[in-house]
Amino acid sequence: MCDYEIYASTVQALQRYFGKDAVNELFLHGGCYFFASYLHSHMKNSFIMFNKEREHCAIEFQNELYDITGKIGRKDYKIATPRQLDYMKKRYIPDFNEKDLIVYLTGNGPE
Numbered sequence: 257m258c259d260y261e262i263y264a265s266t267v268q269a270l271q272r273y274f275g276k277d278a279v280n281e282l283f284l285h286g287g288c289y290f291f292a293s294y295l296h297s298h299m300k301n302s303f304i305m306f307n308k309e310r311e312h313c314a315i316e317f318q319n320e321l322y323d324i325t326g327k328i329g330r331k332d333y334k335i336a337t338p339r340q341l342d343y344m345k346k347r348y349i350p351d352f353n354e355k356d357l358i359v360y361l362t363g364n365g366p367e
Contacts, residue, residue, distance in 0.1 A: 259299045259317040266295060267324065269361055274352070283324035287350035288313045291324055294361065306336040306344070313344055 257265070270291075271279050283291045292304045292315045302317040309332055314323040321330050336344070 259302065262298050263295060263315070263317070263322055266291075266298075266361065270324070273357065273360055280324055282351060284312070285351075286348055287352065288323060289344040289348035290350050290354060290357075291315070294358070304336045304341065305333040306340045307333045308340075313348070 267279075270283070274282060289304075292313045295315045295317075296302050296304050299315070299317050302315055305314045305316050305321055307313070312323070313336060314321050314328060314333060316322075316333075316335075321328050321333055
């Protein structure tokens with residue numbers, strides 16, 4: 257599966273799990289790091305990107321930048337440093353059970 261297919265299938269799975277109306281809210285307000293780090297773990301040639309001003313992270317692959325809403329602009333995004341990654345892990349707390357969601361996304365849970 258190519259990187260874009262991984263991205264698109266993950267977004268579709270999240271929409272099924274949470275409902276289309278809830279996905280953007282969850283992954284733009286607290287869940288952006290989960291989204292980017294999950295995708296990064298499944299895409300060899302990707303980078304977690306961070307916009308300090310917006311306090312938002314996204315995933316870069318195939319020379320494009322994406323978040324839960326799709327392709328986004330690159331302005332003010334930089335590859336996240338180890339310190340920024342640590343900051344996001346501690347501060348970007350999603351409003352869902354991460355372990356249950358990973359089970360679902362990896363195909364080990366109910367459809």
